[in-house]
Amino acid sequence: MTAYSLRWRIVWPLLAVLALVLIAVTAGVFFHLMTIITNSRSVDESVLPFVAESIERDDTGALRISPTPELARIQRESPDLWFVVLAADGSEIRYGTVPGDLQAIATRLDSVLDSDIRATGDSPLTSMISRVTSPVGEIRIMFGGRLQTESFAVMLLDRMKIIYLPFLSFTLIAAFLAVPILVKRALAGLSRTTTIAASIDIDRRGQRLPLDDVPEELLPLVTAINAALERLDHGYTQQRRFLADAAHELRTPIAILQTNLEAMPDGRQQQKLLNDVGRLANTAEQLLDLHRMDNGMQRMEEVDLVQICKSVAGDLAPNAIAAGYEISFSADCDRVPAHGDAGALERAVANLVRNAIEHGGGAGSIQVIVSPPNIIAVRDEGPGIPADQREEVFEPFYRAAPKRSGAGLGLNLVKQIVQRHGGEVSIVPSDRGAHFRINL
Structure with missing residues (x-):
């Protein structure tokens, strides 16, 4: 028979259920976002660091654009690219043509921290405002004219991967460490009962397994064990009492038999019978000694x-x-x-x-x-x-x-x-x- 751990038989299913729940919740959140947010494309955020690296100041302190090779490549690939850069001191520089409907926002860029405008189809109104760090310090960039190549669903999955996988790993590790401890504490009463059961022996009869802190599912088993111990104690007591009574009753006839043998004429047969009676008397005395041991010293x-x-x-x-x-x-x-x-x-x-x-x-x-x-x-x-x-x-x-x-x-x-x-x-x-x- 192969033994198994009750604790781990509880822990593993709990961990599996927890992992499935986390996956299901994440899938539910994803599909919920897909239903409430249009599956449109946003601007390509990878443009931001290239624009920020290209911003510098001239000798007069005014902002100027010194395109990096990456920004120059993007400008060639996206002729409709435009951006507005606002420095912390209020100085501003622009590139490309800002859509007319966005001019009002561009002139009030200092009042907007972040934004993500998604228009229908390929509308030029799709744009983004973000704060980034540049060689001239923190700046705000409003840009448009270059869209994401992936759909919103692909982008959302990519972002969720960055957040979700560490969260899932942390949750599972925490659960793997915490659940066994919690289960062990829940079964602590059963462990104490096991320790008491291991201490029961022939010299400690009358002891029973405690019913406190025993899980309800195992209570019938512990009760049955206590009933079995009760029957064993009763049977052992009856057996010992029978042996003691029998030995006590044998002492008188053995003594009478020994007296009669001693009155016989001396000889080998008499000595043999006396030896046999002596062994019988010794056995009866040993049975009485066992009874005395049961009653304690x-x-x-x-x-x-x-x-x-x-x-x-x-x-x-x-x-x-x-x-x-x-x-x-x-x-x-x-x-x-x-x-x-x-x-x-x-x-x-x-x-x-x-x-x-x-x-x-x-x-x-x-x-x-x-x-x-x-x-x-x-x-x-x-x-x-x-x-x-x-x-x-x-x-x-x-x-x-x-x-x-x-x-x-x-x-x-x-x-x-x-x-x-x-x-x-x-x-x-x-x-x-x-x-x-x-x-x-």
């Missing part, structure tokens, strides 16, 4: 790791010796203080020692070591754990050797206890045996 206080590990090693020494091991305890100092639940930490270390007894090969030594800062190590000299299974062995109900006894809960219980203390349990690579290390 209520006795978090300062504990001594040296005393805890020494007590575990002493309690399990008979089991280790009976299974064919030598068990030892060592500490780098007399006391290693830590903050935690003494009972939970004791169960974690005990599970590591039982794991060593169960899977250590029935020979060699088991070492329980405490060292600062807050490190507990349990080693054996058995076959060890393959490198590709060192993470999986901490999963519930996983067993490195499926045919061996045990429910596969012990190491998972160790991992949960250590994690709730803010620590980490790991398997240290070793040439011989398994080496578990708890770092609180």
Whole structure:
């Protein structure tokens, strides 16, 4: 399945629509101008700079025309060309014949800033007044007699290109930068909901996704997810309660069975049955430990790791010796203080020692070591754990050797206890045996 970005799926259509709207509006403006303005020709504005460059003053300060090659070419091509030049000091110079109907305007040129007169057909009244800069300063030029070769429509398109293309580019760039930010802000509530969803795990049950700031279109999805979480929590609670009740109910018959077996005559069969009952009792106790973990650790206080590990090693020494091991305890100092639940930490270390007894090969030594800062190590000299299974062995109900006894809960219980203390349990690579290390 290929994932896609919701934000960009919104942004690209918006940008496309915006571009189409701009193009449509521009086309509409163009055709509107075509309907309200006659499709006539205007004078050729390219004449203006050539006229301005040809204006200079003689020795007396009067204006005179010194045609540049370009102006001379235009004069030859357009015999009807005429223009009136008015300087800032009021001096004036004329070229060609000004149409009679425009004489009144030409004599009052100082009163007109700009104009664009378009007459019908080839009427000589078509003219223009414009202000330009010349060698003698700013001047006003009124001229006519040379028309544009293009129609008004072509000229309008050419002018719109100069204005429209930069405007379109600027608008699209601004939209490309602004729209993603606006869409991101609009989806900010969904991003916060995603962050909360990512934080939900087995140890934070009961948490639900907030419905605030969620887009209306996604509200049914978030509501459905909350309903699913509710069902999962309910099912998980029922399962845990069943396991705890079953384990609790098994303790009494297991104790009675163990008492009856101990009353049997000594022998290999009795010992085998006692070992099996012991494993059954250990599994029931581990299930109860998981239930206790779900209810939280209520006795978090300062504990001594040296005393805890020494007590575990002493309690399990008979089991280790009976299974064919030598068990030892060592500490780098007399006391290693830590903050935690003494009972939970004791169960974690005990599970590591039982794991060593169960899977250590029935020979060699088991070492329980405490060292600062807050490190507990349990080693054996058995076959060890393959490198590709060192993470999986901490999963519930996983067993490195499926045919061996045990429910596969012990190491998972160790991992949960250590994690709730803010620590980490790991398997240290070793040439011989398994080496578990708890770092609180």
